[in-house]
Amino acid sequence: ANKSVYNLVIVGYGGMGSYHGQLIEKVPALEVTGVYDIVDYRMELAGQHGYHAYESMGAVLSDENVDIVLIATPNDVHKELSIQALRAGKHVICEKPVTINSADLLDIVKVAEETGQTFTVHQNRRWDEDFLIIRDMFEKRAVGDVFHVESRVQGANGIPGDWRQLKAYGGGMLLDWGVHLLDQLLLLTDSKIESVHAQLSTILDTEVDDGFTTTIRFKDGLTAVVEVGTTNYVKLPRWYVKGTEGTAIIQDWDLSGEIVTRNTEVEKVEPKPIQAGRGLTKTMAPPSEESTIRKSIEPIQNPPEEFYVNFLSVIEGSAQSAVPNEQVHRVLVLIETIFEAAEKDAVIHKEF
Ligand code: NAD
Incomplete structure (x- = not known):
């Protein structure tokens, strides 16, 4: 009852x-x-x-x-x-x-x-505001059709001095942070994964990975780079998203960043060459102001107790789990594939 x-x-x-x-x-x-x-x-x-x-x-x-x-x-x-x-x-x-x-x-x-x-x-990071904004961007085609996404977390403090440094406890950054970022990534597309490549880092000389970079290609053509680092004194953006109509960036959990899209009302403006280093370039000139639209990142509502409320509804049989076990399983298979790709230094072609 x-x-x-x-x-x-x-x-x-x-x-x-x-x-x-x-x-x-x-x-x-x-x-x-x-x-x-x-x-x-x-x-x-x-x-x-x-x-x-x-x-x-x-x-x-x-x-x-x-x-x-x-x-x-x-x-x-x-x-x-x-x-x-x-x-x-x-x-x-x-x-x-x-x-x-x-x-x-x-x-x-x-x-x-x-x-x-x-x-x-x-899997609480399914409710992270930055992630919900990115997922909304995918769904609403805010930058057109997304063909590439990069998701990163980077610190400069190494791995905390606890069990996270030890293999026997399931330590390492792929299992610790990777599991969150990969879980988020797989919620962005319905497509299957086609191939995986990866490198693990061991800069800190621990018995587990202190970070990793993986490139994942989905069947629908989307590519993703997911990266975790613990020796980064300067961070790359938390999210970088490229679509057919624009580009979005979220710098950090404070949601600083912007969405820049092509202004479809305006005829394409031929770029003027700029001086860049010791040379001139038209290719790398910034898009003209009149042909682009810049928007800041808008917050999204996400009450922190949603996970528990959903769990209670599942117990009572009135809702489906917000974190289905099959999805959690797929992320673990992806982590295993990343370990394999890193070990072999090879692209693993596998549909899942
Ligand atoms: P922690 O070392 O701070 O705490 C772990 C606690 O478990 C310790 O107090 C330890 O004494 C106790 N413990 C160890 N073995 C036990 C056992 N057999 N029975 C009962 N208690 C035992 O670690 P933490 O950072 O709190 O991480 C704990 C778990 O939470 C890990 O699985 C970690 O990945 C996860 N975690 C999740 C998030 C998240 O945002 N979802 C954030 C941090 C940690």
Whole structure:
């Protein structure tokens, strides 16, 4: 039966676990009632926050008042904990990357189907404002038909000094940030992927990738470059989009940037040569002001609690998941293909 308030326990109360606690405060139908973490200090913090601190995972699972288990541990234990929770009759929200390989996700989904419980991955960057603006641009043809998109995140602080540097925990930037950017990318087109090429970087001498660049070609002709870096003292734009009628750029999460399109009301103006370096060029002269239209990036509404509200509707059978497991699986297959392309230094031709 539907409930007016669902009880949720956070397993893994680190950076992200505590952030979930804050976000869930805005969702009236969801209440964080407890926390379980293997580190005493994190449990003390949870206690200070007024959450019940469970003494073991077993204690969480055997508590009949717990409806939902939210897993925010390092990546290597997501699978085991998710399966335990589903088998105990709990619904599960699991952090990204849900598993370290695509086969492990299928094992979890099988258990979810067997038990009839809801299992959803927290792909929260599907609600990032910059991404929603880009998706809207694709749909509304704001720059005509998009034929090339570049999506990047770049920092200069290296990989945080935690489990993210270690392979055994599912560390590395492809799994950490790549999973978000690739998930977003695959929502921009209905087309299948045709080929993948990639390089991983290990500038920091860690056992995992500290960044990567991948080029993906879709069957409909769209090409994409996705790049993550942790040694970039100067950043490239977050988004760069080229369409048949114009170009768009979003510099950063502050939504600075612009959309520049061809003014169809005006006859094409023949460019005048400009001096560029020690030479002259007409080809690289900027488009004339009268033949182009410049617009700033307009914000889009995206309430932060939408993920949880959708999850509750899925539990109650009144909505489809906003993060279907098949889509999460496809992203993991893409990540595996990127690892393969980088290892072989080859273009992998595969339709999926
Ligand atoms: P973190 O190291 O800050 O926290 C992880 C916590 O899990 C720690 O407190 C650790 O003691 C605890 N833990 C480890 N093994 C456990 C176990 N078996 N049972 C219970 N607790 C356990 O890491 P984080 O940055 O919070 O990342 C946690 C997860 O959240 C990762 O999967 C990460 O990829 C994801 N994450 C997602 C986002 C996002 O925006 N969606 C952002 C950051 C992190």
